[in-house]
Amino acid sequence: MxxxxxxxxxxxxxxxxxxxxxxxxxxxxxLPAIVKSCVACRSARHHPTGKVRVNASGKLLDVWMLISCELCDRTSKITVHERVHVRTLDHERLVMFENNDPAVVRQLVMDTALAGRTGYRLDWTxxxxxxxxxxxxxxxxxxxxxxxxxxxxxxxxxxxxxxxxxxxxxxxxxxxxxxxxxxxxxxxxxxxxxxxxxxxxxxxxxx
Structure with missing residues (x-):
């Protein structure tokens, strides 16, 4: 306006x-589409599922953003944090990961630094x-x-x-x-x- x-x-x-x-x-x-090759079909376009997975091994955490193939619906993972100590993550942010907070999912999807670090690109069309x-x-x-x-x-x-x-x-x-x-x-x-x-x-x- x-x-x-x-x-x-x-x-x-x-x-x-x-x-x-x-x-x-x-x-x-x-939100932008996530462009990366699907291991199950010929598609290269994915969309966020709205979920974040947190896996704990002792005091070490892995955090993944889950995405879904546009063509075959296969779920894949984007690594957000890998083998990080629980104390290095802000507690509030960790709770947002665990609760699949829409705001943190939106932030992760549009994170160009994350895209560059993990080898995919964003399609903003x-x-x-x-x-x-x-x-x-x-x-x-x-x-x-x-x-x-x-x-x-x-x-x-x-x-x-x-x-x-x-x-x-x-x-x-x-x-x-x-x-x-x-x-x-x-x-x-x-x-x-x-x-x-x-x-x-x-x-x-x-x-």
Whole structure:
């Protein structure tokens, strides 16, 4: 949901003054698929079962996230912790593991460090949508705009894709505005972002 203000906002840290501010939100539609080869069939896509398994051997613990093959439903394990001493784990987090807490399952599924460490990748297709009620025609008005983009999930999204979706413009139009200085970005237009950031739309390249 966008939040627009018609009052002029003072500039900070060298940023241009803006007439309005808008909020765009990358809304979560679902969790990413886990891409790893299934040992039982030809599929390479898995989804979390919502369960975490904790196995104790004396004071040593193994913790696994359980995932299910999209094609054959075979359950596999992703190693979260291996042979760690019980005292090295935060007690509250251990209880969340033991109770299959949805929040900790969600965190594990979207953990890119865990994916890299255990040799699989995440497919973020269909996991997000951009929510903004900013009218497209307002870009033609002689006012400047600051847009804050918030992420509900760490999906890697190309900046160009956000701009085309948010403003309802073509890729060439967006690139033209970036090249002319009308859109001022903190990163390259073809970069991928996965966390909150902001950018400016100014009245001209000399603003």
């Amino acid at each position: 966008s939040e627009l203000r018609n009052t002029r906002v003072p500039a900070a840290d060298g940023a241009p003054e803006v007439d309005r501010k808008a909020l765009w939100v990358v809304r979560e539609l679902g 269909g996991t997000w949508e951009l929510e903004t009620d900013l009218p497209f025609h307002e870009l033609d008005e002689p006012v400047s705009l600051e847009v804050v983009v918030r992420f509900e999930l760490p999906a890697p999204v190309r900046v160009e894709k956000l701009l085309t979706a948010g403003f309802g413009l073509s890729r060439p139009a967006v690139r033209g505005m970036v090249e002319s200085g009308r859109i001022r970005l903190p990163v390259a237009v073809d970069a991928k972002v996965r966390g909150d950031f902001g950018f400016f739309v100014v009245t001209s390249s000399s603003s």
